[in-house]
Amino acid sequence: MVTIAARDLGIRYGKTSILSDVNFQIHSEAFVVILGDNGAGKTSLIRTILGQTQPSTGTLTVQAQKIGYVPQFRSISADYPLSVRDFVGLGFNQPGRLWFNAQEKAAIQAAIKQVDLTDLANHRLGLSSGGQKQRAFVAQALAQEPDLLILDEPTASLDEKHSLALVKMVRRLQQERGLTVLWITHDTQWINDYADDYLWLANGDLKQGKIADLAQDVPVGHRQEVNHV
């Protein structure tokens, strides 16, 4: 089963071409890492997958019942006045309803448990650590019971230890729940053992493959980093 397929995909903003004539397939229940420098088009690709922008050329097919999305930027200050549990429930956004029903409560509870935040469920999110916040962000997406989970630079503000813990956790969830995961990052140091497949974005082009194959293609400056595994 294929969850996402791109055929001759081109993405441009105004006169700026971000990606051109790109082809790739993402299989269901795969953990796929999207690599690339800042400005390589990772976020643009994600925006197109999410349906926020339309391809300028070619086609992009996304076959997912529900997408869970963990955005890159989310400022949660110390005085942010929701508990972890409240925050995880924010995705239930249907109008005309006030309280959570039993099913919604169960989904929230299960998501909190799966990211190991049960003990902190009533804790103020603003006063949680960076790693705990990221886990709460993942839980909010999980509570919606997605089949495709997209994480945009989830480790940007975490140190290596917590980054590793997060990727291990998402890998475990992916296997338990049978999720397709897209993990966007520019840091390849520690993620290599956990991914099934890689998309490498550079200079408007996209390469797909295992990390060893990609090492031949990626620019010299990054080769060492990729080979580091």
Added chain:
Amino acid sequence: MFEYSFMQNAFMAGTVVSIVAAVVGTFVVARNYAFLTHSLSEIGFAGAAFGFWIGWPPLLGMMAATFLSSLSIGALDSRYTKRDNVTSAVSALAIGLGILFLALGHTATSAATGILFGSVLGISHFDLLVLLALALVVLLVMLVDYRPLRQLAFDEAGIYRDSWSVRITKYLFLAVIALTVSISAQLVGSLLIFVLITLPAASAKYWVTGVARLMGVAVAFALFGTWMGLTLAYLTNLPTSFFIATIEVVIYLLSLWSFRQRA
């Protein structure tokens, strides 16, 4: 003091306005809309002045102006510009127009100060009914669109699809703020709109978590300030707005201090 009907009206109006302002304020503070809200009150001032000039009730002029500007701010808001800059532009124009309308209408200074500083002791029984009706409209909208508004205010980043329902919620929220600003201005005046919409909600977030509890505590702070303010104004013959403002600021500073001790 309750033997006077103007005090009865003032207390009832104060109660209604405090509840609505604090409930809406909870979302305003969460969405960082304090500056927009303040600007809307300045725009409301222009609207009321316009009302005086053409012979409308000031509240009607205020509502028309805040509605129109909140919707245009919503339409101008985009990822190409900072929201605050758009708001500044609209609000600067509004204050200029307000001054023009006051001059054109040869409006008495007392009417102008009434708009700017509030005139709660002059609220009639009819004004009270109008406030009550408007308050019910605001609360009904909040009730029906509670969940979308909650997500928009507390986690806009989590909304990844700009669907029509998200857009409706954004405009609905702006309209609700416009209405709340217009009715709150009747109590504390358009210069002190922060006092009932922003401050109680900003104080509440240092004490509790969860949207329902935030609203509850914000309402309690707003009501306490309003009731104390009216009582003190009655006893001392000094302006009500001064007392309400002072009480709410003290509550805010104490809340902030207490949170820093605990955090």
